[in-house]
Amino acid sequence: MKKTGLMLMGLALILTMLTPSVLAWEGKITIWDAPRWRNEEGDQFHWIKSRIAKFEELHPGVEIELVEVPWAELGEKLNIAIAGRDWPDIAPVDISGGTVKLKHLEQGVIESLDSYFTEEELADFFPAALDAYSYNGHLYGIPTSMTVHSLMLNLDIFEERGVEPPENGRWTWDEFIEKMKKLTFDRDGDGEIDVYGFSTYILKGYYEAWPFLMMDGARPLSKDNQEYTFDSPEAISALEKLASLKFEYKVSPMEMGGADVGGTFQAFANPEQRTVAVEPWASWAIATLRNSEKYKTNFMVAEYPIGESGEPITIGGSGGFVVFRQRDKGKAEVVGEFAKFLSDTEQQYIFAVEYGTFPARKSAQEMDPFKDNPQMKRAAEMLKYAITVPRHPNWPQIDERIQAQLQLVLNGEKSAEEALKDAGRQVERFLK
Amino acid sequence: MVIKNGSLLKDIYKHKLDYFFILPKFILFIIFIALPVVWAFFIAFQEYGIFETIWVGLTNFRDVLTGDLFWIALWNTFRYTLVVVPSQVIIALILASLINPLNRKAQIFFRGAYYLPTVTSVVVISMIWRWMYNSKGLINYLLSLLNIDAVNWLGSSTWALPAIILMSILTPPGVGVILYLASMGSIPESLYEAARIDGAGPITSWFKITLPLVKPTTLYLAILGTIGSFQVFAQVLLLTDGGPGYATTTLVHLIYNSAFRDFEFGFASAQAIVLFGIVLFFSFIQVKFLSSDVEY
Numbered sequence: 132m133k134k135t136g137l138m139l140m141g142l143a144l145i146l147t148m149l150t151p152s153v154l155a156w157e158g159k160i161t162i163w164d165a166p167r168w169r170n171e172e173g174d175q176f177h178w179i180k181s182r183i184a185k186f187e188e189l190h191p192g193v194e195i196e197l198v199e200v201p202w203a204e205l206g207e208k209l210n211i212a213i214a215g216r217d218w219p220d221i222a223p224v225d226i227s228g229g230t231v232k233l234k235h236l237e238q239g240v241i242e243s244l245d246s247y248f249t250e251e252e253l254a255d256f257f258p259a260a261l262d263a264y265s266y267n268g269h270l271y272g273i274p275t276s277m278t279v280h281s282l283m284l285n286l287d288i289f290e291e292r293g294v295e296p297p298e299n300g301r302w303t304w305d306e307f308i309e310k311m312k313k314l315t316f317d318r319d320g321d322g323e324i325d326v327y328g329f330s331t332y333i334l335k336g337y338y339e340a341w342p343f344l345m346m347d348g349a350r351p352l353s354k355d356n357q358e359y360t361f362d363s364p365e366a367i368s369a370l371e372k373l374a375s376l377k378f379e380y381k382v383s384p385m386e387m388g389g390a391d392v393g394g395t396f397q398a399f400a401n402p403e404q405r406t407v408a409v410e411p412w413a414s415w416a417i418a419t420l421r422n423s424e425k426y427k428t429n430f431m432v433a434e435y436p437i438g439e440s441g442e443p444i445t446i447g448g449s450g451g452f453v454v455f456r457q458r459d460k461g462k463a464e465v466v467g468e469f470a471k472f473l474s475d476t477e478q479q480y481i482f483a484v485e486y487g488t489f490p491a492r493k494s495a496q497e498m499d500p501f502k503d504n505p506q507m508k509r510a511a512e513m514l515k516y517a518i519t520v521p522r523h524p525n526w527p528q529i530d531e532r533i534q535a536q537l538q539l540v541l542n543g544e545k546s547a548e549e550a551l552k553d554a555g556r557q558v559e560r561f562l563k
Numbered sequence: 564m565v566i567k568n569g570s571l572l573k574d575i576y577k578h579k580l581d582y583f584f585i586l587p588k589f590i591l592f593i594i595f596i597a598l599p600v601v602w603a604f605f606i607a608f609q610e611y612g613i614f615e616t617i618w619v620g621l622t623n624f625r626d627v628l629t630g631d632l633f634w635i636a637l638w639n640t641f642r643y644t645l646v647v648v649p650s651q652v653i654i655a656l657i658l659a660s661l662i663n664p665l666n667r668k669a670q671i672f673f674r675g676a677y678y679l680p681t682v683t684s685v686v687v688i689s690m691i692w693r694w695m696y697n698s699k700g701l702i703n704y705l706l707s708l709l710n711i712d713a714v715n716w717l718g719s720s721t722w723a724l725p726a727i728i729l730m731s732i733l734t735p736p737g738v739g740v741i742l743y744l745a746s747m748g749s750i751p752e753s754l755y756e757a758a759r760i761d762g763a764g765p766i767t768s769w770f771k772i773t774l775p776l777v778k779p780t781t782l783y784l785a786i787l788g789t790i791g792s793f794q795v796f797a798q799v800l801l802l803t804d805g806g807p808g809y810a811t812t813t814l815v816h817l818i819y820n821s822a823f824r825d826f827e828f829g830f831a832s833a834q835a836i837v838l839f840g841i842v843l844f845f846s847f848i849q850v851k852f853l854s855s856d857v858e859y
Binding site for chain 1: 612613614631693697698713715717718719803804806807808809820823824825826828
């Protein structure tokens with residue numbers, strides 16, 4: 132009897148040692164998530180709900196509360212939550228964007244996830260994706276996807292005008308101009324231009340137009356982020372080229388360079404409009420143009436035109452989850468585990484197929500998620516030319532000053548040189 | 564209810580049931596209005612951080628007043644107010660004067676009609692105007708009938724602010740119309756009869772009787788309008804987001820950006836306090852020049 136008791140105690144001890152520490156914590160986790168792709172019932176949160184159910188099943192005693200937040204409100208709501216120190220445990224945030232500031236990382240609002248991954252696990256992520264979630268040598272989030280900006284071409288308009296799309300989606304600036312001229316035309320013969328070759332918008336925090344500004348080799352800041360470099364001859368020439376689309380070649384509508392994101396997209400994708408042949412968008416648009424009932428379009432993706440730099444430069448980003456500061460170490464482990472659970476290879480593959488993002492994991496990419504999606508396949512090839520916006524703590528202020536000046540160039544009120552030099556003067560105090 | 568100094572507690576005790584009924588609203592006011600305002604004053608003197616804040620004295624105020632955007636935003640807001648407030652007050656006065664002589668049923672109809680935009684979301688109104696300002700929208704279409712070239716209303720520094728001003732002016736001032744009608748309705752008919760006997764026509768009566776006697780309402784609307792105009796935000800955010808450049812950046816838009824985009828709560832609070840001072844100053848000026856004792 133004594134022996135049996137000792138054996139049982141020993142067994143219990145061994146079991147306790149083997150049981151993962153995450154099971155030691157029980158309680159509630161709060162996750163904020165934004166709409167993903169719809170299921171048959173029209174639910175855009177079905178993916179996260181199914182993941183929550185599965186995780187709760189695997190971890191009895193852990194309850195996960197989902198807060199559904201529209202993408203457009205996510206940044207503002209998170210900032211308010213952070214200001215009130217009432218943040219969720221986990222949220223889908225791109226730290227290279229403006230939603231969570233680098234200051235928040237410095238202040239410890241976001242948990243470092245260094246200890247959650249082994250070297251081997253990290254090796255499965257693309258370096259660019261990890262880089263997007265790293266700051267000062269620490270990992271502050273788990274990348275689940277990557278995005279890239281590319282040009283969307285309405286092939287119906289190309290066909291209507293008898294214009295050949297660029298071969299394999301690659302074109303030089305001169306070829307681009309020639310095609311844009313042919314795609315700008317008066318459709319109904321009333322003497323007014325109805326369809327334009329190209330359009331885009333300029334708005335703080337949005338970078339659809341920026342690959343044009345970098346086509347000749349310019350970058351907004353120096354590599355060490357200490358100096359403003361967007362007033363270089365390469366930047367000025369590139370901005371002049373972009374402005375020439377509207378003022379010299381007249382292949383862009385009056386609205387080009389304004390702040391109307393929705394209006395710009397509608398002009399391209401709304402079947403009742405379709406008044407622009409080519410627009411730059413991030414890769415989310417590919418899924419919309421392929422799958423959306425309303426915006427389904429006959430389109431292809433192409434690279435940004437090649438300028439003096441010799442490369443089809445574009446802007447890339449990364450999506451993923453961050454874990455907010457945790458007081459309870461046990462809870463922190465469960466939250467970290469949940470974040471990993473949301474970003475495993477299978478989920479990244481599902482995201483790529485259903486949601487139109489590029490996997491951040493090599494193993495998910497190797498599953499060939501785009502075998503039936505030529506547009507995503509082509510856009511994925513552009514990732515190697517993608518650069519990210521500078522990682523500067525004052526980037527929101529710097530970005531705003533630059534974008535405001537870009538608007539003034541694209542509405543014809545300032546020359547490229549004048550605007551970029553004015554921007555330089557204005558951002559100087561934010562670089563110190 | 565007039566309360567003499569020192570007798571507030573006695574008065575509360577005496578009218579405890581009355582105070583009981585206003586207590587819920589008062590508590591909400593304290594929690595959601597008074598405390599945040601006091602807190603804003605407090606953090607205006609701090610560099611606000613999540614886990615620690617640093618007392619910086621008047622630094623935020625210095626940065627506000629020496630910053631590149633504050634004066635642009637103030638000038639834009641001032642121009643907006645200077646046009647919108649008098650226009651709205653005058654339009655409300657004219658509309659009320661036209662509605663006032665009508666029969667009761669017609670009055671009810673027009674009151675409702677002019678009040679409707681007041682309960683319509685500014686978001687909806689802004690979206691409609693955005694469509695009208697489009698290069699192929701209604702306004703450019705009307706211009707084309709006159710052989711005038713299309714104007715880039717929201718994309719040009721010259722036209723963006725006037726476009727927002729026009730939208731504000733042409734949104735009927737429902738509250739103003741209602742208040743003026745109430746004010747005109749309380750003017751004794753005997754004054755108009757006396758004026759008629761003395762040979763005054765309708766226009767003379769309007770200038771000599773109506774206009775002076777609705778002066779308190781005019782003052783009230785001018786002050787409310789000025790406060791509202793200095794806080795113009797939603798239409799700017801929706802139509803131009805402050806651009807092109809900073810052509811339509813207004814004070815509240817600037818405060819919003821400082822707080823919720825740049826996360827500079829101390830700086831944003833300092834901007835808000837400066838705005839408070841400006842509004843207070845203009846309200847004081849208006850009271851000084853427009854107030855008068857009216858008895859009838």
